[in-house]
Amino acid sequence: MQEGPAMATAEKRAVIYRMVMPEHVCPYGLKSVDLLKRQGYAVEDHWLKTRAETDAFKAEHGVKTTPQTFIDGKRIGGHDDLRRFFGKTVKDPDAVSYEPVIVVFTVAALMAMAASWATLGSVFTLRAAEWFIAFSMCILALLKLQDIETFSSMFLNYDLLARRYVPYSYVYPYAELFAGVLMVAGVMMWLSIPVAAFIGIVGAASVFKAVYIDRRELKCACVGGSSKVPLGFVSLTENLMMVAMALWMAVKMA
Known part of the structure; x- marks a missing residue:
């Protein structure tokens, strides 16, 4: 049968x-x-x-x-x-991954394109590119501020300025959020540009030294202190984006 x-x-x-x-x-x-x-x-x-x-x-x-x-x-x-x-993958809780940063950049890009479509009628615009960086800064700052104590502890492992002046490890996420919000609105650029440029340059130098000169294997505090994101190229990209945004906005104002 x-x-x-x-x-x-x-x-x-x-x-x-x-x-x-x-x-x-x-x-x-x-x-x-x-x-x-x-x-x-x-x-x-x-x-x-x-x-x-x-x-x-x-x-x-x-x-x-x-x-x-x-x-x-x-x-x-x-x-x-x-x-x-059932032959399915099981996530290793200790494994490092770039997934959190990829998610942040993807969401920021989608928000930027949506805002561009709503205001300018087109997805791919120069303003969308500017919003992408500004939204990324705001989201990354939000993730850091969820637990600023844990963030500051991880940040102190590699940031050059924070290791000399500990309070900077608490100021950094607020400065990133402040600059990002102003850049989204397109106001007070005389203040947001130097703030973004300063924290971006210091951050990029710190990551470059820790990863490419000292060859240290660390986790990045870019998406919060509890993240498993390895310190490296993606961390460097976050800071270089802020510097690039600051330079671009300065050129636009000139």
Whole structure:
């Protein structure tokens, strides 16, 4: 007898135990259930509704975390283990990546093109290029200001001025935001130009020395102090963009 689609699906069954409490619903449990269903599994979903019930389950199975998934009677493990079981990638929390900076620049570019379309009727304009840099500065400053203490600690690892004058590590993100906002508005350029030029030149020199002269392997504070972005070309680009923007605005004013 040939098996139909329904019978084939019924054979793929999984059992999961996850925390579902009034004060806490485990997000990885939800992700595991969703992943199993997307892989075509019928899910037998067991809720661990109290802390005592959760602790008893962990002790019984000799595990330290939930959720726990079982397929064909075999324990697969938590959400990361389940992803590996299905041949999917699992992000290394300690891995360095340029992804955060790429996301910032992509969003800034889209915002700049949208603003250009709304005001000038065209996506690709000179003003869009200016807004791209200014928006990038504002977003990067915002990310730094989310946790300025952590940012300043990471920034002090390589910035030449901040290492001589520690308060500069706290001033930098505010100065970047201030210059970016003024450049978006196109006002007070007599102030935003020197601010952007100064922090950009100091930043570029600091990154160049740390990476290309001292050959140090550091993480960049450009998207905040908790980032895993490696200090290097992208970090240098952020500072050179500010310098380029300052020079361009100065030329326009001349």
